[in-house]
Amino acid sequence: MIENLIAAFHMTATLEVFFAVCLGSFAGIIFGAIPGLTYSMALALMLPFTFTMEPATGISLLLATYIGGMTGGSISAILIGIPGTPSAAATVADGYALAKKGEASIALGAAVIVSTIGGLISLIIMILLVDFISKFAIKFGPAEIFMLVLFGFSTICGLAERSLFRGLVAGVLGLMLMTIGIDELEGVQRFTFGNVQMLQGVNLLVAMIGLFAVPHILEVFLQRINKEDKVNFDVGEVKTTLPGFQFIKKYFNLVLRCTGLGTSIGAIPGSGGPIAAFLAYSHAKNSEKDPKEKDTFGKGNIAGVVAPEAANNAVTGGAMVPLLSLGIPGDPATAIILGGLLIHGIVPGPMLFIENAPAVYSIYFAIVAAYIVVFIFQVNFIKYIVKILKVQPHHLACAILIMVVVGSYVIRNSFLDIYIMILMGLFGYFLNRIKIPITPVVLGLVLGEAIESNYRTAMSLSSGEISIFFSSIVSVLFFLLIILTIALQVKKRILEIRKQKNQFDKGAA
Amino acid sequence: MKIVKKISSILVAMSLLLGSNSFAADKFPSKYVEMTVLFGGTAKSVGQLVAKGLEKNLGATVVPVSRPGGGGAVGYKYIQSRPASGYDIVWNSNSVSTTFHGGKVPFNFKTFAPIAAMSIEVPVLAVKAGSFKDINELAAYAKKNPGKLKVGISGKGAFTHLTSAIIFDALGVKVNYISYGKGKAPTELLAGRIDAAVQWPGQFRSFDKAGQLKMLAATSPKRIASDPGVPTMQELGYKKVDVTMWRGLAAKKGTPKDHIKAIEAAAKTYASSPEFIAASKKIGFEINYLDSKAFGKKIAADDKKIGQLMKNLGLKK
Known part of the structure; x- marks a missing residue:
């Protein structure tokens, strides 16, 4: 172990690796922060350059890009209310509300700090427990993943704001959109209307860009036309204070819990960042005892930024488990990293730890280095990036408009995606007007494919017996959690209705 | 009226620009070549390597562009909709047959001109x-x-x-x-x-x-170089089993012969280069270079086999 560590240290403690980590972190943050550019894209662009590099350098570049991107996604989520990556979608509600209140730097600072803590702790958990976690991950078959995803859906209750009904409508809309395109399991075409282009379906990122960005742009332009912005827009002083030690102390417990959650979900192949972030958000909300504090969720509670950001970065550590020990990428980003590993002759799987231990340790070192660099970059970056709030909203909207059009095209090099983005945007604007929340639509899009394919695979494994969903402790446990979430929600709503009725009766009397 | 005049003059200027571009292309390649990649995973990794390799031997930039979706259908459709110039090529595979027989695209392998086969992967x-x-x-x-x-x-x-x-x-x-x-x-x-x-x-x-x-x-006739310990189905007595996934380069049918020859020559040089051999060992695929003629025969033979098989399985549409 020790000589492996030393060998790995020698591989990574070079100037080239240092530059690679800096470059990767920087590119990742930028791509993650700009809505429409994703860190998967940054990774795809970086990959060809790593072909000619030393293995340690090339892999450090990829890992740093991945980590920078995962952290950077929160920047645009907080500042302009458009998530830079799907994993940051849960951060929008409270992060953007905080920014509107003039607390953007606090929210950004909190996101950076907990991201780093979450990411590093998850890495430590992963290093110590890789054997155990990979055995645990194997236990997650289609039935268990289905139950986990279904549990993820129960977070709609928390995201639905005022009306559970509207939240559910939104969730189902997301699910329906996800069925467009080709069905991988049966090879059947759905809602493609004989159009070959439509076979590619609705891409999650394209839809997300449209749903969040276009309504925002329209709102800003409409305000401009109606001359409302002149009245409302007051730059004032943009604060650049960062959260202090007290803050860390207060939320450390929550960060730890969300890190645990993120690491375990990251380790399960095929789930990933968005589920972890949404579950962490609803956990933070549900575990808040003080009813007054609980009420501020969605209106700018810092815990609503802390929880999802800690969890989605903890996914990076967790995701290394199936990637390195099983060779299974959890999402498109880790799939590109897998390609990079293979080209450098590092073949993931159980033998990697036996045959090529120094390579594994050098990966750990690279991740740690990347987190440190990302942290330093971001903390210094906040001062400047919050200045973006001083830009007139309609100027900013023009810039966003360009980025989202280009961004939605480059995801799959498809013009159809631009039209889909615009359509989804108009749809999102319409939903806003009829007060249907957007976030559950994204949740439906994120989880739709997983919930459908895992359900069907499980049913075909059991030859149509529904009992497969109750045949393991894990899936039963998730089922009970779902029941509990729904029961609590129903109880809460009934109490609310009673309260309103009482008030009404009193008023009548 | 003024606006109309302006727009029309811009259009004329643009058409002149575009026109001059296509006339200037007497020496191939006079600009970058775009290589459509249909899948992620190894297909993409190998595709990116091949693009880099071609670049060196072709004397023009080769840009690998991902157009995933529909089991390759989206990318094939794109190439089919482009002019047959040789500036749009596709990193193709057996998927050219599965997409057609599966009813995902209304055109078959004859829509494309084979350039060269590069590799095979053995399930x-x-x-x-x-x-x-x-x-x-x-x-x-x-x-x-x-x-x-x-x-x-x-x-x-x-x-x-x-x-x-x-x-x-x-x-x-x-x-x-x-x-x-x-x-x-x-x-x-x-x-x-x-x-x-x-x-x-x-x-x-x-x-x-x-x-x-x-x-x-x-499932290959010969053992896999990277896994020589695994017997083939044919060795085990199942003589008829011979399925491999080939990957290669193709352009739209009607592409000028000399353009195809130029890319074919670059592909041939790269196929025997030490970099490609090293990559094949690391990623785990077999190098199997075929020139455009042999590649065309291979595609046609495979298409017949795949069509029959999908018919038997009730997947042919």
Whole structure:
């Protein structure tokens, strides 16, 4: 172990690796922060350059890009209310509300700090427990993943704001959109209307860009036309204070819990960042005892930024488990990293730890280095990036408009995606007007494919017996959690209705 | 009126620009070549390498551009809609046949002009270590319990499905196919949720070495260079089994011959380069260079086979 560590240290403690980590972190943050550019894209662009590099350098570049991107996604989520990556979608509600209140730097600072803590702790958990976690991950078959995803859906209750009904409508809309395109399991075409282009379906990122960005742009332009912005827009002083030690102390417990959650979900192949972030958000909300504090969720509670950001970065550590020990990428980003590993002759799987231990340790070192660099970059970056709030909203909207059009095209090099983005945007604007929340639509899009394919695979494994969903402790446990979430929600709503009725009766009397 | 004049003058200027571009192209290539990549995973990794390799020998930038979706259909459709100039080429595979016979695109392999075959990947059949000793034991079990053996595939009509069908037809047994999406075969086998799976050897190799999974047979006529310990189906007595996934370069039909020749020559040089050989060992594919004529024959022969097979499986549309 020790000589492996030393060998790995020698591989990574070079100037080239240092530059690679800096470059990767920087590119990742930028791509993650700009809505429409994703860190998967940054990774795809970086990959060809790593072909000619030393293995340690090339892999450090990829890992740093991945980590920078995962952290950077929160920047645009907080500042302009458009998530830079799907994993940051849960951060929008409270992060953007905080920014509107003039607390953007606090929210950004909190996101950076907990991201780093979450990411590093998850890495430590992963290093110590890789054997155990990979055995645990194997236990997650289609039935268990289905139950986990279904549990993820129960977070709609928390995201639905005022009306559970509207939240559910939104969730189902997301699910329906996800069925467009080709069905991988049966090879059947759905809602493609004989159009070959439509076979590619609705891409999650394209839809997300449209749903969040276009309504925002329209709102800003409409305000401009109606001359409302002149009245409302007051730059004032943009604060650049960062959260202090007290803050860390207060939320450390929550960060730890969300890190645990993120690491375990990251380790399960095929789930990933968005589920972890949404579950962490609803956990933070549900575990808040003080009813007054609980009420501020969605209106700018810092815990609503802390929880999802800690969890989605903890996914990076967790995701290394199936990637390195099983060779299974959890999402498109880790799939590109897998390609990079293979080209450098590092073949993931159980033998990697036996045959090529120094390579594994050098990966750990690279991740740690990347987190440190990302942290330093971001903390210094906040001062400047919050200045973006001083830009007139309609100027900013023009810039966003360009980025989202280009961004939605480059995801799959498809013009159809631009039209889909615009359509989804108009749809999102319409939903806003009829007060249907957007976030559950994204949740439906994120989880739709997983919930459908895992359900069907499980049913075909059991030859149509529904009992497969109750045949393991894990899936039963998730089922009970779902029941509990729904029961609590129903109880809460009934109490609310009673309260309103009482008030009404009193008023009548 | 002024605006109309302005717009028309801009249009004229643009058409002149575009026109001059196509006239200037007497020496190929006079600008960058765009290579459409249809899939992620190894297809993309190898595609990116090939693009870099071509660049060196062709004297022009070759840009690999991902156009995924519909099992390759989206990318083929794109190439079909472009002019036959040689500036739009596709990193293609057997998917040219599966997309047509599966009813995803209304045109077949004849829409494209073959340039050169570069590589093949050989699917292998694997089981959990200790479950079945060899292919005969597996066949005996499946014969005794028809429809009981759970075989993992990526999806109905996917290449792994077709390969599995060829293997189990040769064994003369009926099995239960489980579609589980992409790339989860090793874990599903380890956990014992499926009994056998057909996938690329790269996914199984590390587990095979660690003694957790066992690769029973490869479907190529010759053993795989990266996994010489795995016998072929033909060696095991199933003479008819010969399925491999080829990858190569193609352009739209009607592309000028000398343009195809230029790319073909660059591909040939790269196919025998030390970089490509080293990459084949690391990523786990076989180099199999064929010139445009031989490649065309290979595509046609494979298309016939795949069409018949998909018809038998009820997947032909």
